[in-house]
Amino acid sequence: MTEEPHYYELVFEVARHIPAGRVTTYGAIANYLCLGSARMVGWALHQCAAGPSDVPAHRVVNRLGELSGRHHFRPPGAMQERLEAEGVTVADDRVADFRERFWSPEELDNE
């Protein structure tokens, strides 16, 4: 079994640590895991959406706080719906007070 965990698993693990009501960015996760490309994070979460998972992918937005991945949820709008259910205000496909809502995976090291 020399099956090493794909970087997808690492992304999922980090996403699972995002506190409810908070959001982070693809770049923040990519930087934390030293993936070198924020696109990898997007692809990883795409795989997550392809199957059943307990990964709160809706808490991951782009650097501007935009719900760039909303179109990949079913039904479309589920991303915004879930965020609002957690107390996150979303307007015009963007997270209100994004800067305050932002959570960095580096917070884990602060523990």
Place this chain on the structure above:
DNA sequence: ACGCTGACTGGGT
């Protein structure tokens, strides 16, 4: 093997 695409980002204008 090759090239394009994509849930991205940072820098410059």
Place this chain on the structure above:
DNA sequence: CACCCAGCCAGCG
């Protein structure tokens, strides 16, 4: 914040 450009890397035809 908006637009354009270049760098980035895995997946797919």
